[in-house]
Amino acid sequence: MTSHTTLRVRYPEVDRMGVAYHAHYFVWFEMARTEWMREAGRSYRELEDEDGVAFPVVRAGARYRASARYDERLEVTAKLESIGGSRIRFEYELRRLGEPDRLLATGFTEHATVGRDGRPIRMPDGLYRRLSEKEMAT
């Protein structure tokens, strides 16, 4: 199951070379991940504020294939690649809107599961089930 998020490249996201700065891609990835969670039935905000569960990033990576430029409309997809007792891995793809065959970038993030005090916890059962089911849905 893949979530799609669209965005327009903002002026301050572009560097003096006129292309989107590489660190911002991780922000865009997060926007897609946030939508993925929301579609899985529980927003990231609810998870943090109500369930006391957070998913800090423990690894992240990106491969940049072609530049994104100011004011371009982009589409980011996120999908849950794997989920274990306390680890989640998401993968991302970035394209220009309307150019489905041309990847601008790919990336991934791996997350731990922590409680309110920042210490690792097992993922709550209900959450694990909900995420796994969305992962499986086709």
Next chain:
Amino acid sequence: MTSHTTLRVRYPEVDRMGVAYHAHYFVWFEMARTEWMREAGRSYRELEDEDGVAFPVVRAGARYRASARYDERLEVTAKLESIGGSRIRFEYELRRLGEPDRLLATGFTEHATVGRDGRPIRMPDGLYRRLSEKEMAT
């Protein structure tokens, strides 16, 4: 040869969990890379503005081991890990200032070499020599 850069975690770099947001680490890595280039005898600004050479990021990755928090003083080290005709790879380590034995994060970036028009070029000989020599220096 390693370059050291220090910084203090800024208020807007910290998220609602009170820890530095993962994308900003790539900005910090860049600050250390910039210093590395400067120490190698040619600032990144001179390279772009005078030599017409830029080094866009083609891959980047980070592993987050422990959190950095608001107002903490950090030290980032950068070193050139490899250099080919048109590729450069830097590696980074992040620590709290005064805590040399505790890694907060590690990371890397790989860069292409492009000219003013954004197209790949071989690295100019003089630049290649200068960077290689700094890489070798011990």
Next chain:
Amino acid sequence: MTSHTTLRVRYPEVDRMGVAYHAHYFVWFEMARTEWMREAGRSYRELEDEDGVAFPVVRAGARYRASARYDERLEVTAKLESIGGSRIRFEYELRRLGEPDRLLATGFTEHATVGRDGRPIRMPDGLYRRLSEKEMAT
């Protein structure tokens, strides 16, 4: 004539107090201004890239009335408040989407008109007319 832009507060835009960091409001204002220009018939990107005209900010201000929080959907409105030979002033209002009666923030930006070399120029006649007409439209 007012332009409306919607956005969702991003995770890294929120600080450790859980509210949107004040500097980001100016980015949101710019998003609304960009849409205003686009609706006036010429995108900011076209102005910079094709016409060689840019509008650097010379003054900016904001009044923060109520907090915006993570994941909230906001609406920003921009309107051209005045336009002279070389100065433009925009005003902004920020609200939660669906809460039209409650202002979260107001702001303004004043812009100079500069050419490709960064020096002040009079605004090109065609552009002046187009912007003035949109200003007048009701």
Next chain:
Amino acid sequence: MTSHTTLRVRYPEVDRMGVAYHAHYFVWFEMARTEWMREAGRSYRELEDEDGVAFPVVRAGARYRASARYDERLEVTAKLESIGGSRIRFEYELRRLGEPDRLLATGFTEHATVGRDGRPIRMPDGLYRRLSEKEMAT
């Protein structure tokens, strides 16, 4: 009493025109304000974490006189302009390091005083005294 903070303009702080993006100045102002507070004997982090007092921005403004560019070293000064029972106003000046006679920008921020729950409070007496004394010091 004025606090001085130095910084180097970062790559992602510069826009496609090659100059520092206007919203980032407010981040730099905050860095100087943070140092001012630290020199007044209580860091902003301690205030928030230990005293449960925060100073959200209620108004902010800047006047941009000349551009700051990538990799330039800047100096920001902050001074407390006024302090009342629940309001504080800081003023800022931005210059290139080593160019004391040329202002790049000026700005101000006004802050409310709030407690842990985000509601306005009177400033604690001890804090008020400490800040007022630093304001008076010459």
